Amino acid sequence: MRAVRGGRGMSDTVVATVEEVEERRSVLFTAYDARGNREEVIVVPCEETGAKAWVNRCTHEAQRLDRGMGAAMRDGEIICPKHGSMFDACSGDCDNGEAAGTTLVSVDVTVDGDEVTLTDSNYTFAHEGEKESNDDVGPGSSSHLSF
Numbered sequence: 591m592r593a594v595r596g597g598r599g600m601s602d603t604v605v606a607t608v609e610e611v612e613e614r615r616s617v618l619f620t621a622y623d624a625r626g627n628r629e630e631v632i633v634v635p636c637e638e639t640g641a642k643a644w645v646n647r648c649t650h651e652a653q654r655l656d657r658g659m660g661a662a663m664r665d666g667e668i669i670c671p672k673h674g675s676m677f678d679a680c681s682g683d684c685d686n687g688e689a690a691g692t693t694l695v696s697v698d699v700t701v702d703g704d705e706v707t708l709t710d711s712n713y714t715f716a717h718e719g720e721k722e723s724n725d726d727v728g729p730g731s732s733s734h735l736s737f
């Protein structure tokens with residue numbers, strides 16, 4: 591169920607501003623999906639709507655599009671850093687290279703003025719930036735730091 595545009599539902603969180611997205615090309619945040627798993631999401635500029643959000647993973651292989659330094663983008667397309675397939679930042683569609691014929695997994699955001707709000711009922715905002723790499727292990731496998 592989509593939140594009403596401009597609404598302030600319980601789970602709606604402002605995840606970026608349009609200005610930020612335009613300046614940084616992609617704004618990365620981490621969200622919990624419907625199963626409680628953490629998933630990285632990128633918010634990218636889209637001329638039609640101001641911003642769009644996609645799961646930060648190429649459809650070809652489990653490759654992050656934004657590796658923490660902003661996604662590579664050209665002419666409104668997100669470029670996969672691994673094999674170079676390009677995805678339309680507005681539609682998520684890819685028509686070239688290894689990922690041809692696929693579409694990125696979308697995350698609903700609503701742009702209201704300068705604010706980009708997460709309005710996807712399948713995702714709950716966790717925190718800004720990357721998902722920490724080491725804390726995804728299940729209970730029982732306590733982490734042992736070694737230097």
Ligand code: FES
Pocket residue numbers: 648649650651652653670671672673674675687688689
């Ligand atoms: S992993 Fe992205 S195109 Fe191959």
